[in-house]
Amino acid sequence: MKQGIVALVLAAGQGTRFKSERIKVLHKIMGKSMLQLVVDCVQKLKPEKIYIVVGYQKNEVIREISSPYVNFIFQQHQLGTAHAVLASRKFLKTEKEKDVLIINGDLPVIAPETLKSLLTFHRREGNCMTFMSAELDNPEGFGRLIRCENNVIRIIEEKDATPAQKKIKRINVGVYVCRIEDLLQALPKISNQNKKGEYYLTDVVEVISLQDKKTGVYKTSRPEEVLGINTRLEMAKAAELLRDRKIKALTDDGVTIYDPKNTWIDLDVRIGMDTIIYSSVIVEGNTRIGNSCQLFPFVHLINSRVGNRVKIFSSTFIEESIIEDDAKVGPFAHLRPKTVIRSGAKVGNFVEMKNTTFGPRSKAGHLTYLGDCEVEQDVNIGAGTISCNYDGFKKYKTYIEAGAFIGSGTELVAPLRIGKKAYIGAGSTITKDVKAEALAVERATQVEKPGWTKRKKKK
Ligand code: UD1
Numbered sequence: 099m100k101q102g103i104v105a106l107v108l109a110a111g112q113g114t115r116f117k118s119e120r121i122k123v124l125h126k127i128m129g130k131s132m133l134q135l136v137v138d139c140v141q142k143l144k145p146e147k148i149y150i151v152v153g154y155q156k157n158e159v160i161r162e163i164s165s166p167y168v169n170f171i172f173q174q175h176q177l178g179t180a181h182a183v184l185a186s187r188k189f190l191k192t193e194k195e196k197d198v199l200i201i202n203g204d205l206p207v208i209a210p211e212t213l214k215s216l217l218t219f220h221r222r223e224g225n226c227m228t229f230m231s232a233e234l235d236n237p238e239g240f241g242r243l244i245r246c247e248n249n250v251i252r253i254i255e256e257k258d259a260t261p262a263q264k265k266i267k268r269i270n271v272g273v274y275v276c277r278i279e280d281l282l283q284a285l286p287k288i289s290n291q292n293k294k295g296e297y298y299l300t301d302v303v304e305v306i307s308l309q310d311k312k313t314g315v316y317k318t319s320r321p322e323e324v325l326g327i328n329t330r331l332e333m334a335k336a337a338e339l340l341r342d343r344k345i346k347a348l349t350d351d352g353v354t355i356y357d358p359k360n361t362w363i364d365l366d367v368r369i370g371m372d373t374i375i376y377s378s379v380i381v382e383g384n385t386r387i388g389n390s391c392q393l394f395p396f397v398h399l400i401n402s403r404v405g406n407r408v409k410i411f412s413s414t415f416i417e418e419s420i421i422e423d424d425a426k427v428g429p430f431a432h433l434r435p436k437t438v439i440r441s442g443a444k445v446g447n448f449v450e451m452k453n454t455t456f457g458p459r460s461k462a463g464h465l466t467y468l469g470d471c472e473v474e475q476d477v478n479i480g481a482g483t484i485s486c487n488y489d490g491f492k493k494y495k496t497y498i499e500a501g502a503f504i505g506s507g508t509e510l511v512a513p514l515r516i517g518k519k520a521y522i523g524a525g526s527t528i529t530k531d532v533k534a535e536a537l538a539v540e541r542a543t544q545v546e547k548p549g550w551t552k553r554k555k556k557k
């Protein structure tokens with residue numbers, strides 16, 4: 099039987115244990131906020147609707163979470179997880195016959211399959227309410243599961259637990275499925291008479307259980323996923339798990355990763371077959387890398403496109419740029435936003451480019467800055483060439499046409515056009531356009547004073 103389900107994500111709390119000015123669930127792991135990770139996961143269950151309860155920094159949360167299916171519910175004061183669910187009463191009321199999946203917004207590692215298993219279990223058992231539990235060696239911080247007489251189940255929060263109860267290893271994960279009608283009946287019966295003075299959603303379990311409605315516990319076989327993030331250290335652990343998952347997926351698809359523990363590749367990054375990634379590489383955002391590339395140690399890429407057979411040598415930083423097939427970049431290169439390196443071009447060490455298109459097979463081997471330049475094919479840029487693109491007020495463009503040769507130590511004062519196959523003599527400061535196939539040299543005549551050193555020493 100296929101039955102509709104509504105999802106409710108709790109994300110109104112500040113997350114005080116996280117010690118941040120920013121709400122906890124917006125902190126990012128591998129390029130995505132924790133809350134987005136939870137929403138993405140829930141989305142895979144294809145619920146009819148996804149509601150997110152927001153409160154603390156609600157505007158920031160609404161701005162950051164992108165999903166066409168999401169509706170936001172406002173919980174003005176954060177008086178506990180049950181209170182958060184109560185805030186959504188108005189919306190849930192219209193779907194009484196359905197089930198709601200409630201999930202804490204700080205469970206970024208949970209996999210869709212785990213949620214699906216919970217749902218299947220819930221339906222197979224014909225439960226009114228089912229919640230997910232896990233067995234943890236270190237259950238500290240979690241609510242603990244207790245079975246009282248008559249099989250009534252209770253969840254005791256860490257703060258309210260006795261030393262004996264704290265030893266219990268069966269914990270509450272923070273994911274629940276409940277028939278909406280039963281949930282709405284139970285919620286008003288919950289009090290805040292506990293150590294935190296909060297309305298605990300976990301108390302619903304006991305209320306429903308006491309009403310002789312069928313309540314069940316689904317124990318997950320993947321306890322590593324249930325990590326609720328309360329502290330920064332827990333976030334680091336979650337990142338490690340997600341990182342391992344991403345690396346597994348990439349290597350399964352034919353990417354070589356030499357040092358998985360020291361490689362960070364954001365979840366949305368795509369990499370083609372036979373690409374090799376050396377140690378300590380970071381690839382962020384929506385970067386795409388083609389086939390048979392090589393990324394050497396300490397390469398850092400952000401939101402960039404890389405073609406096939408590209409080599410990026412050590413310690414190179416590339417942001418919002420495009421590198422086409424067979425190009426070579428680095429070591430120690432810096433490509434800033436809107437740079438395009440055309441196929442077969444070579445960008446060598448200590449070269450910086452910004453908003454520059456660098457033509458096919460062109461070369462800038464050493465110590466160069468090109469900003470706002472359009473460089474055509476087969477151009478040679480000598481060592482130490484600098485584009486002077488900024489006069490303190492405006493930025494100007496430099497055009498270098500096909501086959502031009504720029505001598506070492508040249509300053510190109512924009513706006514400027516260097517014609518086809520033109521030559522610039524080394525050490526020139528070029529302020530005027532140079533015609534095709536011309537040689538331009540701008541240099542003071544060399545002066546030589548014989549015996550000058552000796553005379554100076556005598557003084
Ligand atoms: C909760 C559970 C605990 C479980 C643990 C799993 C309760 C009472 N306890 O504890 O049994 O083991 O999760 O990680 O539910 N929130 C709101 N509004 C509020 C309060 C919280 O939206 O008024 C949201 C938070 O933003 C968070 C989620 O609910 O995403 C859980 O709240 P949190 O304070 O982290 O609960 P825990 O103490 O971790």
Ligand code: CA
Pocket residue numbers: 202204326327328
């Ligand atoms: Ca939590």
